[in-house]
Every structure is written in structure tokens, then in C-alpha cells.
Amino acid sequence: MTTPADIEKMIAQIALRDHSAFSALYDATSRKLFGVCLHVLNNRSEAEEVLQEIYARIWHKADNYAVTGHSPMTWLITLARNLAIDRLRTRKAPTKDIDTVVDLADDRPGPEAEAIASSERARIEACMDELEAARADAVRRAYLSGETYKELAARHGVPLNTMRTWLRRSLQKLRDCLTR
Amino acid sequence: MTTADDPYDDEVFAAEYVLHLLDASERQRFETRLRDDAGLRQLVHRWEAQLVPIADEIEEVMPPAHVRTAIMAKIAQTPSSPPFLRRWSIGILGIAVAMLIAVFAFGPLLRGTVDLTPQFQAELTSEDGTIILIAGVIPPTHEIVIERFADVIPEGRVLELWLIAQGSDLPVSLGLLEAEGLTRIRVPDDIAPGVRTGTVAISEEPPGGSPTGMPTGQILATGTFKDI
Structure with a gap:
């Protein structure tokens, strides 16, 4: 299992432009962050676009991580949620019934969620x-x-x-x- | 200031900001204040950390393979490069700052003689004078390398390194220490210049580090850097 310390190390290596640390971080965290995007946006293609933005941001801003004092999953989930809601706010009209999304939620925390x-x-x-x-x-x-x-x-x-x-x-x- | 009768203080503004409840103009005004107000940034970070467990109930979903391919392709266009060169991507100010830093800090790098050994060092000692850690700084890469000497870490806790810049009393987290062996921490460029003259401290924190952005556990040791 990927521990918070592992993820933190990947972020530190990404700040030094380490491509392999970046793909390891993607593999360890993209399911949770994609879940966040889908939950906020309830639209697969928008969620996919925002996920790309999130990882581009992680690549370029990994050196900001330490400044927040956050644990690594807190930093990643906060970043994902912020970008997903930014996208949501650029929409003119709501395209969904939010209840359907909430009903889809699975209460069972995955291994990444346990990082909190x-x-x-x-x-x-x-x-x-x-x-x-x-x-x-x-x-x-x-x-x-x-x-x-x-x-x-x-x-x-x-x-x-x-x-x-x-x-x-x-x-x-x-x-x-x-x-x- | 913070009383039950005053629901409109900065604590609540910070929470509304984190929840994205402010409207566009309020949000913009808040962000302008955030840029200059470290205390306000701390409130935001604290709310972010305290609210994030709500996201635990969001289920994980495997993104399609083409997204991974697209992201990796985008990233592959940025070659691995020395950290200071990356400053060029953030615009004119970035370039100006990078050049200033380059002149003062990276002189040796520009002359082609990069010295990647620690140039200054701090011994972090506890109250009873025991050396707990030795931290060395490698200026060209803004890295701090920490070697542990005494095992002082309580069960189930982690060690977090902080920098208190000269003339400031607000610690800034530099990151967590590895459970064992050497730790290398890259200091963000904006605070790197303060390392040499600042005080470094080590605190014990819950796993994952301080949830508040400030030390929450006991400060185990402090030290300042001296040239080697």
C-alpha cells in the first residue's frame, strides 16, 4: 500500500522534475482525484479534462506543497476539488441533479482515503x-x-x-x- | 473577535472561501487579501485540512487510460531541468527573480563549477544538549539534507522540520522527516533565501504532519546554520 510518506516523497521528487515519480504518483492517486472530479462535475468528459489540469498543476507546483503544511493527500484532494469547482462555476446552468451523484457515493473508504x-x-x-x-x-x-x-x-x-x-x-x- | 455573535469574522470568511461559497467578486477580494496576509492563509490551510475528511466518502474511480497517456505526453515535453531554470516558465517576474538569485546564490553554478555538497550546516540539539539531527544545506538545489543522530520520536508520531525566518515568529513547514535514514527536503524558492539566517526547529506531529500549518506537537530541538 502507498503510505502518506511514499506520496510525500513522490511530490518532493516531482519538484525536482522526476518523471518516474510523477507516473508513480499518478498511479497511486488518480483514482481518488478522478472520483473527486466526477463527484463535483458529474460529467465524465469534463472530469477527464479537469484531471489533466490537476496533474499538470501538480507537475508545475509540486514545490508549493511544503508551504501549505498539509499532509500529501490533503494537498492533492484540496487541489483537485478547487479545480473541479472552478470548472463547475464556469458553467452557465447546472447540467445535473446532484442527488444522483450523492446516491452513487460509496461509503467504503479506499486505501488512499485512509491517508487522511x-x-x-x-x-x-x-x-x-x-x-x-x-x-x-x-x-x-x-x-x-x-x-x-x-x-x-x-x-x-x-x-x-x-x-x-x-x-x-x-x-x-x-x-x-x-x-x- | 471570534464570538458566537460575530459570525462574519475571518474564520468564517476563510471557511466560505474554502467551500467556494463566496461569490466571484468576494472571492477575488479575499484572494487579494490572502496574498499579503500569512495569518489568513493559515486559516485557509487549517479549514482545508479540517474539512478534507468529508471527501473520504467519495469513491475512487479509475480514470480511462487515454487520460494517463495525455497527461504523461504533456509532462514529457518538460525535460528534467535544474530547478532554477524552471523559474523561466513563470514569466518576467520569475526571470528577474531567478537572475537575482542566480547572481547571488548560483554564482558557482553559472561558472560551471556546481558544488552539490552541503555548504552550511545546523546541529539541532534538544534542551539537554543532545544532538538530535544535523541538517546540511546544498545552496544550488535548495536542498536540506538531514541526518538523524538520536532517536527521539514517540510511537506513532512523525518529525516535522520548520523554518522560522529571522525577524519572524511564524514557523513555515519545510516537510516531514523520513522514518529512518537520510531525508532530503527541497526548500521552496521563495523561502530558500531565509534558511541561512533563520532558525530551524523540529517538532513531533501526527502521521502526515501538522494538520494546522503550525507546529502542534512538542518542539524537540532547534538550531541555526553555520558555514562549513
Whole structure:
């Protein structure tokens, strides 16, 4: 199994322009990152294009990795999610029903997902549990599917500003819980 | 500042930024602030690290083979090159910076006598004076090579190397140490000039390194560099 330390080493070698480290990193991480792209975009050809952008970015920006202080999978997943949502925002109209994507999700974590320390996972889960179910759901959808305040407001049948206030309060609560 | 009655502070802005909930103009304004505000960048990094476990539920999907082929072909166009040459790809500013760095730091490289042995060295010692690590710096490649002397690492923890630049009290993570043997860490170009005059420190952290971008565990040893 590829460990976080292995992935970190690959990133360090990629910063030094090591092609073989790059293909090893692709083979070890592309399934998870493609999963992220598909989840956000729900469109295979767009997800494939964004995956190419992600790895081009990794190749050129590997030396930025250390600055973030992130664990390697956190850095990679964050990068993938950011680029996928950027692509989503360039669309004019939504082309999907997000529910269908969420229903497809498989709860079984793969070997790469396990790279995120389980203590971190337990912490965010416990704090999300302290939020009202509907609000925790909104945070989750914003994170996983890149839903906007407008989409979340429509989904929950509340005015835009109400959703914004809800979510900001929830993020504040989450912050307080996470720093406890 | 951060109270339950004030849901619009930077903590929340940072979370909204990470979640992509800010609209385009708010996002742009936030990014402008991020460029100059290290504290704000830290809030962003902390939210990124704390929210990322939510992505655990996303299933892995094997991308089609043609994507791999396309990516590898794109990458193959960039030959392996010395790190400083890569600066040329980021535009005029990059070129100017690279030339300045080249003049001051890579003089020997330009004259064709590249010395890839460490030029300065730090002994990281613990409170009781035991040498824990020796870190050597290879200026042409911006690499720090770390050799471990005493085994101080608690069970289930990893060692993380930090740089505190002269005149700053904010540590910047340089990366994690290998579980055993030598570790080579390449310092990002923008902070490399601060290594010689800064303080390096080693902390013990959870596997994968500090989740917050700041040391979270005990600082085990510190040191500064001296010319060899």
C-alpha cells in the first residue's frame, strides 16, 4: 500500500522534475482525484479534462506543497476539488441533479482515503454531528458538490439570505467545536 | 473577535472561501487579501485540512487510460531541468527573480563549477544538549539534507522540520522527516533565501504532519546554520 510518506516523497521528487515519480504518483492517486472530479462535475468528459489540469498543476507546483503544511493527500484532494469547482462555476446552468451523484457515493473508504488520519475524520464528524442535520447537510453539499448559497437555499426552500446566515452560524459553531 | 455573535469574522470568511461559497467578486477580494496576509492563509490551510475528511466518502474511480497517456505526453515535453531554470516558465517576474538569485546564490553554478555538497550546516540539539539531527544545506538545489543522530520520536508520531525566518515568529513547514535514514527536503524558492539566517526547529506531529500549518506537537530541538 502507498503510505502518506511514499506520496510525500513522490511530490518532493516531482519538484525536482522526476518523471518516474510523477507516473508513480499518478498511479497511486488518480483514482481518488478522478472520483473527486466526477463527484463535483458529474460529467465524465469534463472530469477527464479537469484531471489533466490537476496533474499538470501538480507537475508545475509540486514545490508549493511544503508551504501549505498539509499532509500529501490533503494537498492533492484540496487541489483537485478547487479545480473541479472552478470548472463547475464556469458553467452557465447546472447540467445535473446532484442527488444522483450523492446516491452513487460509496461509503467504503479506499486505501488512499485512509491517508487522511482517522483522528481528523472522527473530529470533523463529531463536530458535524453537533450541527442540526439540515445544516450539516448543507456544509457537506457545499464541500462535496460545490453547491452555492443559491442552490442550497432552493434545496431547503429558504430565502438566500437565510441560508447564508444559517451556514455562517454553522461554520462558526464548527470552528468553535474544532478548536475545543 | 471570534464570538458566537460575530459570525462574519475571518474564520468564517476563510471557511466560505474554502467551500467556494463566496461569490466571484468576494472571492477575488479575499484572494487579494490572502496574498499579503500569512495569518489568513493559515486559516485557509487549517479549514482545508479540517474539512478534507468529508471527501473520504467519495469513491475512487479509475480514470480511462487515454487520460494517463495525455497527461504523461504533456509532462514529457518538460525535460528534467535544474530547478532554477524552471523559474523561466513563470514569466518576467520569475526571470528577474531567478537572475537575482542566480547572481547571488548560483554564482558557482553559472561558472560551471556546481558544488552539490552541503555548504552550511545546523546541529539541532534538544534542551539537554543532545544532538538530535544535523541538517546540511546544498545552496544550488535548495536542498536540506538531514541526518538523524538520536532517536527521539514517540510511537506513532512523525518529525516535522520548520523554518522560522529571522525577524519572524511564524514557523513555515519545510516537510516531514523520513522514518529512518537520510531525508532530503527541497526548500521552496521563495523561502530558500531565509534558511541561512533563520532558525530551524523540529517538532513531533501526527502521521502526515501538522494538520494546522503550525507546529502542534512538542518542539524537540532547534538550531541555526553555520558555514562549513
